[in-house]
Amino acid sequence: METASFPALAITPYWTSVQEDLLHIVDLFPQGTLNWTPKDELWNARGILIHVSDARDSWMTRAIEDGEPYPNIWLTARSRDDVKRELGRTFARIQRFLSNQAQLDKVYPSDDPNHPPADGHWIAFHLLEHDIHHRAELMQRLALLDVKHEIDL
Numbered sequence: 001m002e003t004a005s006f007p008a009l010a011i012t013p014y015w016t017s018v019q020e021d022l023l024h025i026v027d028l029f030p031q032g033t034l035n036w037t038p039k040d041e042l043w044n045a046r047g048i049l050i051h052v053s054d055a056r057d058s059w060m061t062r063a064i065e066d067g068e069p070y071p072n073i074w075l076t077a078r079s080r081d082d083v084k085r086e087l088g089r090t091f092a093r094i095q096r097f098l099s100n101q102a103q104l105d106k107v108y109p110s111d112d113p114n115h116p117p118a119d120g121h122w123i124a125f126h127l128l129e130h131d132i133h134h135r136a137e138l139m140q141r142l143a144l145l146d147v148k149h150e151i152d153l
Helices: 012-028 045-063 080-098 101-105 120-144
Strands: none
Touching (some): 012 120, 045 080, 080 120, 101 120
16 A cells, blocks of 8 residues: 655744744743742643643654654753753754654554554644643733733734
8 A cells, every 4th residue: 555645744834933932931921930830730831831842852752763862851941041942952853853754754653552653744733733732821821920922823
């Protein structure tokens, strides 16, 4: 059976705007509020931002096997600059993936019996959706802190 080759994903410009929003959001949190959460059982903003980068690393390392390391940024991303560095590093990693047609077309097996194998296109859209979801969550946190963000969705 022949596998269809899909065109390269044209989501990079839009994803770049989501990335820029995430970097801007880091700076919008008032001093001392990056670790604030509206409820103890919810992640704080720093945790959400680290999770975004960690998810990117996890997919690129475990599924795509791009050969780059999977650092434990939960222990090292402490400051605003640390969080922004990790968002930038992992977004560059995602951009390399998006520009590699063979990686996008490949079907990646799953170790989880509840999740079928997925191709690189699905993984890319999943990660974009993940970034968008957490951008919205962070914008909600800013609203709860009465911070005007002026991010145009």
